[in-house]
Amino acid sequence: MIFPNTFVVMLRWILFIIIYTVLGLYTLQALRTVTRHPWVHYLFIAISVLVLGNFIYQFTFGEAEGRVLSRPKSYAFGLLLTVLVFQLVTILFLFSEDIFRLVAAWYQKLSGSEKSFTLPERRRFISLLGLGLAAVPFGALLYGMYRGKYNFQVLRYSLEFDDLPDGFDGYQITQISDIHSGSFDNRKKIEYAVDLVNRQKSDVILFTGDMVNNKTEEMLPWAELFSSLEAKDGKFSVLGNHDYGDYIEWDTEESKRQNLEDLKSLQRQMGFDLLLNENRYLKKGADKIALIGVENWGRGGFKKAGDLKKATSQVAEDDFKILMSHDPSHWEDVVLKDGLHYHLTLSGHTHGMQFGIEIPGWVKWSPVKWRYKYWAGIYKEMGQYINVNRGFGFLGYPGRVGIWPEITVITLKKKSLT
Incomplete structure (x- = not known):
């Protein structure tokens, strides 16, 4: 029997994992648009999975008795925050581009134009811009954990x-x-x-x-x-x-x-x-x-x-x-x-x-x-x-x-x- 509180906790974890995965897949689109080197894609996937797995472990099985945030849990949270910020900043740019493409597609359909409206270079530029700007807080948060806290x-x-x-x-x-x-x-x-x-x-x-x-x-x-x-x-x-x-x-x-x-x-x-x-x-x-x-x-x-x-x-x-x-x-x-x-x-x-x-x-x-x-x-x-x-x-x-x-x-x- 699963108790109500346990069910709620499990549901929250499931929803969190789904959201995290969707954000990751969206960000992966930008990486694939910018570079065709598979190792870059696999590296991003590996980092995302390891960070998520460590976070789940530390906040479930790795619970430190008597503390709200032990050092391992604190670092698990910090690394997850770093990856999420990288994903969210990238997605802001990709989402704006997707809205533009959607509006353009509707315009073509309403105008009866048979010409396909695609701007692959624009998509690549937006992806590159989003990833570049996302790298700033990503690097800053990593620096903050490595050096900033003792500056x-x-x-x-x-x-x-x-x-x-x-x-x-x-x-x-x-x-x-x-x-x-x-x-x-x-x-x-x-x-x-x-x-x-x-x-x-x-x-x-x-x-x-x-x-x-x-x-x-x-x-x-x-x-x-x-x-x-x-x-x-x-x-x-x-x-x-x-x-x-x-x-x-x-x-x-x-x-x-x-x-x-x-x-x-x-x-x-x-x-x-x-x-x-x-x-x-x-x-x-x-x-x-x-x-x-x-x-x-x-x-x-x-x-x-x-x-x-x-x-x-x-x-x-x-x-x-x-x-x-x-x-x-x-x-x-x-x-x-x-x-x-x-x-x-x-x-x-x-x-x-x-x-x-x-x-x-x-x-x-x-x-x-x-x-x-x-x-x-x-x-x-x-x-x-x-x-x-x-x-x-x-x-x-x-x-x-x-x-x-x-x-x-x-x-x-x-x-x-x-």
Whole structure:
């Protein structure tokens, strides 16, 4: 007997395989039009079948216990995405050509013309153009998996404030976010990135959540390395939505709670002062800044554990305030509307979708902008700033294209009166 849920899953797989096969056959038409070398056709078929077979295996029999996306599953998804993008871009051109040929055939039939309307050279040109353009995202996605995910960038900002305490003029903050240690697969690259953070020699290091994908154990191989992060005034952290272990099935609620407690303990062992709806004061002589950290608060089904009122219960209204909150929707929906003025909020979460186009001063685009108004970089509203860090690690697609892993360095400046 096949249970209803099993039947639905099987039906989805069958429909997916049919759609994938149709797209592949359509793309094969373009290859046959462009080249008559059979080995090219067979190579495309072999790659398509192997990628599909690996994807099906990893997401069925190859399921890794206790994870939503293991590394093999992540790469299986990435390779499938790469092939699908290649097929879809090619098909866009072939489909437009087929529409043209269909309209031309109807015209011939209605006009009674006996002359056959065929443009084989046009068909070959369209196929060549489609394949050529499809090769761009195909190559970019492969590069993103091979090199892009570890293409760490240091982004620097200087922000001026009228009421910055004098002792903090020139104060430097390094922000990192979304480590996602469960996705790492190259220790030398991570060692380089950690060293890059330390080389900034900032006054303080602030980590804005998502240390793991799901489980504390993911961070254990990397804990000693990240313990080497250092700054004069210490390093502080908050929790992100993935840190709570909400995205996997646990044997018991107690094991889930214990996982979270283990992560909190591990962060403290690594030297992070974890702020759980709390605040601390950074001091320079008689001057001070309120550093506020809330638990995750996210719009649209994400955990809302952040309690801004609790976190600021000991903070004065006229204090200069820096808020650490993982999800930028918290800033938009809650922080900006709060009675207190938060001079600078530091967030992450979006990853910039790990895909987009950025040319400083010219273009800044990612599909994630359709979900998050504030998705990467510095924004200013109502006299308050937010920086949305693009993330240190990666999740899902095991790479980055155009939106590179980020280490943010922010210098606070006292605004000149002249």
